[in-house]
Amino acid sequence: MARTTQSSDHEPLYARIATQLLGELRDGTVAPGERLPAERELAARFGVSRETVRQALQLLRREGTVSTDRRGSHATLPGTAAEHVPSLDFPVGALSPEPPTLQRTTVTWETPPPEHAEALGLAPRRPTLVHRYESTAADGTGLRTAVTSFSAVAVTEVEELARYRDRADGTASAQLRRAYDWMRKAGLTLHHRDAITRLPESVRVTRRVHDQYDRPLEITDLVVDARQDALVYEFTLPAAG
Known part of the structure; x- marks a missing residue:
């Protein structure tokens, strides 16, 4: 009683x-x-x-x-x-050896880049949740910019992401650093494939994430002011519980 x-x-x-x-x-x-x-x-x-x-x-x-x-x-x-710190940082590359002095994150509900739409299986011109990240050191060096597009599966099945749809106007700061924890809590096993490619003055990292049913969840393109040889690696995180 x-x-x-x-x-x-x-x-x-x-x-x-x-x-x-x-x-x-x-x-x-x-x-x-x-x-x-x-x-x-x-x-x-x-x-x-x-x-x-x-x-x-x-x-x-x-x-x-x-x-x-x-x-x-x-x-x-x-x-x-x-114990709630995510196993992986979001977006990819957000955790650098030298913590950034200046950092900005936003979310919008918009049509993603064409290559993102294709990777996520989205129909042409169909909007989705898009996250943008930018960080630099105080002197302007070490610039990192990342654009992430989430699939319809991620936005539908991960309630923490779904809540951002109504406020994804690109103005407010959006801390999605626990996005992978949210996905795992929703029962999704995460398989990441990160491709790292050297560009003339930077390094580009493309991360693709899908679940245990091979459904795409998100794709991120990160550009880092650095130099590194191309590298591809894969690993899997089990669902929580």
Whole structure:
């Protein structure tokens, strides 16, 4: 039976529940960008009423650690626990030996480059989620630019990516660094194929990712201000769980 909304030490019970939820956000149990369990699940977990959970979430929204839209409530607290760090960086090449001083990331809902559309099996002129990444050192050296296009499968089956569709206007910063974790959480086994090719003044990396059913998930083109011989390698990440 659910408890009342008043705790024995006179602190509102919803405030205590909010504190427990905040602890889960801080320790990475619920990572930034991920959806929180439904109100009924939280109520059952904490042994309280759904109204108490609703009040706790409202408190966290006011503090800016939770946001709610038509798809549910999501963690917005910066940071994540070590066990939630993705096995691979997104986009490819985002983690360089020297951390970038200047970095910009955006997402748009647009028609991808023709070669991306072909790789993803998209019909001509069909829009999809496109992510852009750019980073440089303070002196302007070490420029890295990446363009990623996601397939219809990825946008449909990975709810964290689906949420970006309504706000993919190219203006706000978009942190998709946990994209591969989100895909694995959705039950997708990730197979990456990275082709690294030397260009006259830079290196181009093309990453293609598909799942255990050989369905394309994303393609990324990264251009790095560096020099390196061509290299191709492949590996697989199992689905989570």
